[in-house]
Structure formats: structure tokens, C-alpha cells
Amino acid sequence: MDWLSLAFSQIVNGLQAGSVYALVALGYSMVYGIILLLNFAHGDIIMVGAYTAFYAMTAFHLHPVVSVVLAVLVSTALGVFVEKVAYTPLRSAPRLSLLITAIGISFLLENGAQLLFGADTKSMDPMVRGGIRLGTTTVSFAAIITIIVSVIAMAALSLLVRRTKLGKAMRAVSEDMGAAQLMGISLNKTISFTFAVGSALAGIGSVLYLCAYPQASPTMGSMLGLKAFVAAVLGGIGSIPGAMLGGFAIGLLEAIVSAVGLSEWKDGVVFAVLIVVLLVKPTGILGKKITEKV
Amino acid sequence: MALLQVDHINVFYGAIHAIKDVSFHVDEGEVVTLIGANGAGKSTTLKTISGLLHAKSGKITFEDKDLKGMPAHSVVSHGIAQVPEGRRVFLRMTVEENLEMGAYTQPRASIQTAMKDVFQRFPRLEERRSQIAGTLSGGEQQMLAMGRALMSHPKLLMLDEPSMGLAPLLVEQIFDIVRELHRAGTTILLVEQNARAALSVADRGYVLETGRIVTSGTGQELLASDVIKKAYLGG
Ligand SMILES: Nc1ncnc2c1ncn2[C@@H]1O[C@H](COP(=O)(O)OP(=O)(O)OP(=O)(O)O)[C@@H](O)[C@H]1O
Ligand SMILES: [Mg+2]
Numbered sequence: 001m002d003w004l005s006l007a008f009s010q011i012v013n014g015l016q017a018g019s020v021y022a023l024v025a026l027g028y029s030m031v032y033g034i035i036l037l038l039n040f041a042h043g044d045i046i047m048v049g050a051y052t053a054f055y056a057m058t059a060f061h062l063h064p065v066v067s068v069v070l071a072v073l074v075s076t077a078l079g080v081f082v083e084k085v086a087y088t089p090l091r092s093a094p095r096l097s098l099l100i101t102a103i104g105i106s107f108l109l110e111n112g113a114q115l116l117f118g119a120d121t122k123s124m125d126p127m128v129r130g131g132i133r134l135g136t137t138t139v140s141f142a143a144i145i146t147i148i149v150s151v152i153a154m155a156a157l158s159l160l161v162r163r164t165k166l167g168k169a170m171r172a173v174s175e176d177m178g179a180a181q182l183m184g185i186s187l188n189k190t191i192s193f194t195f196a197v198g199s200a201l202a203g204i205g206s207v208l209y210l211c212a213y214p215q216a217s218p219t220m221g222s223m224l225g226l227k228a229f230v231a232a233v234l235g236g237i238g239s240i241p242g243a244m245l246g247g248f249a250i251g252l253l254e255a256i257v258s259a260v261g262l263s264e265w266k267d268g269v270v271f272a273v274l275i276v277v278l279l280v281k282p283t284g285i286l287g288k289k290i291t292e293k294v
Numbered sequence: 295m296a297l298l299q300v301d302h303i304n305v306f307y308g309a310i311h312a313i314k315d316v317s318f319h320v321d322e323g324e325v326v327t328l329i330g331a332n333g334a335g336k337s338t339t340l341k342t343i344s345g346l347l348h349a350k351s352g353k354i355t356f357e358d359k360d361l362k363g364m365p366a367h368s369v370v371s372h373g374i375a376q377v378p379e380g381r382r383v384f385l386r387m388t389v390e391e392n393l394e395m396g397a398y399t400q401p402r403a404s405i406q407t408a409m410k411d412v413f414q415r416f417p418r419l420e421e422r423r424s425q426i427a428g429t430l431s432g433g434e435q436q437m438l439a440m441g442r443a444l445m446s447h448p449k450l451l452m453l454d455e456p457s458m459g460l461a462p463l464l465v466e467q468i469f470d471i472v473r474e475l476h477r478a479g480t481t482i483l484l485v486e487q488n489a490r491a492a493l494s495v496a497d498r499g500y501v502l503e504t505g506r507i508v509t510s511g512t513g514q515e516l517l518a519s520d521v522i523k524k525a526y527l528g529g
Binding site: 165168169171172175176178179180181182183184185186187288 | 344345346365366367368370371375376378382383384385386387391394395396398399442446
């Protein structure tokens with residue numbers, strides 16, 4: 001394989017992984033933007049989504065498309081449920097209580113999955129096989145599907161946030177909860193909606209992850225979640241374009257580090273880059289300074 | 295029957311008793327002002343009416359409806375709009391989007407007409423309709439905050455220190471707008487530290503001191519009163 005095709009295939013790999021990071025990072029960023037919570041349970045929503053798709057296909061032999069829809073629905077419902085049961089009662093509690101609750105929910109979901117499905121990694125046949133030959137390299141269908149699906153999802157999200165009434169309400173609430181209420185915007189509805197959208201994206205992310213690695217384990221959400229969290233912070237937490245940018249940046253970074261033969265160093269490099277970026281620009285690449293309220 | 299009737303409300307921040315047994319009313323078509331020094335409890339009173347805070351005891355009635363325990367987002371749909379202290383426009387949204395948020399409880403079809411009315415009253419906002427609110431000047435932001443509140447066609451408009459931080463010329467302009475709204479029949483509850491200006495536009499006024507109403511009267515009576523002159527009008 002020549003240099004050019006190696007570079008090309010690594011870029012495709014980077015974009016594929018980056019798409020998943022970006023989708024998951026969006027959930028972190030949106031939730032942080034609206035209630036200033038680092039929702040550490042978000043990664044575990046992906047794990048539940050992945051198990052849902054996994055069992056739908058292997059145990060119930062449902063059509064992959066049906067399984068995907070099911071995974072997205074279950075993730076969405078779980079995200080909204082967690083918000084209602086665990087976070088809503090703490091709306092006026094100190095931020096730290098909320099953060100600790102999120103960590104607790106994360107453990108609960110991981111241990112619950114271990115109890116239900118066992119601690120071992122469950123593998124299945126690849127969801128998507130084959131690819132397109134381009135010169136000397138092959139681009140897998142899985143990579144193509146992943147990139148296309150996530151780009152569509154992100155475009156839909158941008159439209160939702162910029163153009164729809166609920167999307168504008170989300171922006172209003174994230175900027176000023178009190179003023180938003182004075183407009184007649186219901187906090188409960190808007191915050192639930194934000195969790196629903198973030199969790200649906202995580203559900204899509206979980207299935208795309210299964211396309212790349214056809215396996216599920218109770219702790220699969222923690223590393224993926226952590227990387228996506230780093231992506232959200234790198235891009236500027238609270239910023240939607242920032243989360244997308246951060247996700248793709250980390251995916252590509254990992255691919256580059258692997259391509260030069262340092263793949264066991266890639267997590268270290270990701271965190272090193274995060275630290276450097278935050279030293280130079282503490283709000284992340286596209287993050288805005290939180291405006292002081294008068 | 296008054297449009298807004300506030301009866302013996304008590305409001306607390308934790309252990310701090312911020313509003314003590316406050317009663318007043320606003321009749322339809324009136325401009326009523328609440329004046330008082332820093333920390334007297336003016337904003338707390340407005341926030342309690344709009345549902346951002348809840349009274350521990352007492353009663354707030356609006357058009358015969360009890361507002362007790364009603365969340366802020368439902369109070370708006372009953373016809374009360376508040377322009378909060380410090381304007382609090384959505385700085386990262388455009389002028390037009392801010393106005394749309396003001397019409398959040400209104401049917402979609404009515405938004406364009408309401409926006410036209412606001413633009414007619416505040417031509418400056420029309421010129422800047424696609425600009426991000428954060429880039430507006432203080433005076434323009436105040437106009438936006440008022441326009442945003444008017445988008446819901448409120449039966450009662452509550453203004454919390456609309457002249458705060460503005461240059462004298464702009465202060466004048468804001469009070470002119472209050473007069474115009476009054477002439478057009480809007481009922482207004484106006485909170486101000488600028489007592490002279492507020493009393494001169496108001497039909498009636500109440501004076502708040504450390505959470506209590508200490509005096510009330512018509513705008514003219516209060517402007518003429520020696521006690522008020524000493525305490526609030528600089529002698
Ligand atoms: N969030 C809060 N927590 C605790 N105390 C508060 C809070 N907000 C206001 N207070 C107190 O309640 C009292 C009334 O405050 P309020 O903001 O209603 O005054 P105000 O008349 O609007 O003053 P200003 O003219 O400065 O706006 C003050 O003593 C203030 O310190
Ligand atoms: Mg005040």
C-alpha cells in the first residue's frame with residue numbers, strides 16, 4: 001500500500017470513529033448547555049442502546065433496521081426517564097449533588113447491565129459487510145453508512161435547534177432560565193426534550209458503534225463516553241458545532257497517531273491535546289465565555 | 295374589581311423575610327408604580343406576581359383567578375408579561391428570535407402581526423431584526439425587552455427598572471414609551487428607583503421600604519409629599 005492510500009484509509013477511519021464521538025459529544029454538550037450538568041450517565045445510555053440492538057438482532061432475529069429503531073427508542077426513553085427521576089428533583093440543589101447523582105446513575109446502569117447480561121463481552125456477526133474498492137484501498141460500507149448517518153443526524157439537529165420552536169426554546173433556556181420562563185417556556189418540557197434529543201443521538205451512536213465493533217459489554221460506555229466528553233470539552237462544552245468539531249478532531253487525531261505506529265499511545269495523545277487546548281483556550285475551541293448575568 | 299389584587303403577601307428567601315404583608319391593587323388601564331430604595335423588595339414583588347417566586351402566605355388574584363402556586367410559564371398565558379430587571383434579553387439570539395420567544399404562548403399565525411406592531415413602536419428594532427441581541431446598545435436592548443413582552447399582548451405589563459443604566463436622553467425615551475402605552479390602554483405596573491420620573495407618569499404609586507408598603511397615593515400626591523421629596527426625590 002502506498003502512502004496516499006494509507007493516509008486516505010486512516011482519514012476514513014478517523015471520520016468513522018469521529019462521527020460516533022461527535023454524536024455522543026452532542027448529548028454531553030446539550031445537557032451541559034441547558035442545566036450545567038456533566039451527565040456522566042450519558043455514556044451508559046450508549047451501552048444500553050447497544051445491548052438493545054444486539055439482543056434485538058441475535059435473540060429476537062429482528063430486521064437490523066427495526067433493531068436500530070428499537071435501540072434509539074430505548075435510549076431516548078431511558079435518557080428522559082433518568083432525567084425525570086434523578087435530575088428533576090435536584091433542579092435547585094447544588095451542582096455537586098447533581099454531578100454525584102449522575103455518577104451514581106452511571107454505576108447503577110453498568111452494574112445493572114452486568115447483572116442482567118453478564119460481565120462478559122457479547123459478540124455477534126458484523127452488521128454490515130463489504131465495501132467499495134477505490135484504487136488500492138477499500139472503504140467499508142460500515143464507514144460510509146456511519147459517516148452519512150451521523151452527518152444527516154447532525155444536520156437535522158442544527159435545523160431543529162435553529163429553526164423550530166422547541167429548538168429556540170432550548171437555546172433560550174440554556175441562556176437564561178428565568179427569562180425563558182417569563183416567555184411562557186416550560187422548563188420541565190424543554191429540559192426533557194433536550195435529554196430526549198441527546199439520548200436519541202446516543203442511541204444512533206450506539207448502533208454505529210456496533211457497525212464498527214459488533215460487540216456489547218457493560219462497561220463499553222465508559223471509555224466511549226469519556227472520549228466523547230473530551231470531544232465536547234475540546235470543542236467548547238455547551239456548543240453544538242463545538243461538539244461536532246471536537247468529535248471529528250479526536251477521531252482523526254486517533255487515526256493519525258495509530259497511522260504513525262503509536263496506536264497504544266492514542267488515548268494519552270488525546271488527553272494531552274485536550275490539556276494543551278484548554279491551556280491556550282480554557283473555553284474550548286468554539287466555546288464562548290459564560291456571560292455574567294446582571 | 296381590580297385587574298390585579300395583591301393581598302397580604304409574605305415572601306421569603308430562606309430565612310430572609312423580603313416581603314412583609316404587602317397589599318396593593320392595579321385597576322384596568324392604570325399605570326401604577328412601586329418605588330423604593332435598593333433592596334426594598336420591588337423586584338421580589340414582581341417576581342412573585344409572575345410566578346418566579348412563590349408567596350408563603352397571602353393571595354394574588356388576576357381577573358378573579360387565583361395565581362397561587364402557578365408556575366411562571368403559565369402566568370404568561372393568563373396575560374401578565376414581565377420585563378425583568380437588567381433587561382435579560384437572549385443575547386445569543388437575534389432580535390427577531392427574541393420577539394418570537396416573547397410570543398411563545400401565542401398562536402403561530404398571530405406572530406407576524408404582533409411583530410409588525412412592535413416594529414412600528416420601535417423602528418430601531420426593525421432595522422436590526424437579524425442582528426444578535428448581544429450586539430445591541432443598552433437602550434436598544436431595553437426596547438427589545440419591552441417589545442418582547444408586548445408580543446404576548448399582555449393585559450398587565452410589569453416593568454422592572456426600565457431606565458436602569460441608561461443615558462438621560464434614553465431614560466426620557468423609555469418614559470415616553472410608557473406614556474404612549476398608557477394612552478393606548480395598556481395596564482402597567484412600573485418598578486423604579488427613578489421616583490420622580492415614575493411618579494410623573496403614574497396614576498398611583500406605592501412606596502416600599504424594607505419589604506413593607508409605607509405610603510401610597512396618586513402620582514401627584516406622592517410627588518408633592520414632603521416625606522417622599524426628602525427620601526426619594528433628593529430634597
Ligand atoms: N436570591 C436572593 N436570596 C436572598 N436574598 C435575596 C435574594 N434576592 C433578593 N434578596 C434580598 O431581598 C431583599 C429585596 O430584594 P429585591 O431584589 O426585591 O430589591 P429591589 O427593591 O428590587 O432592589 P433594587 O432596587 O436594588 O433592584 C433584599 O434585601 C435582597 O438582599
Ligand atoms: Mg430590583
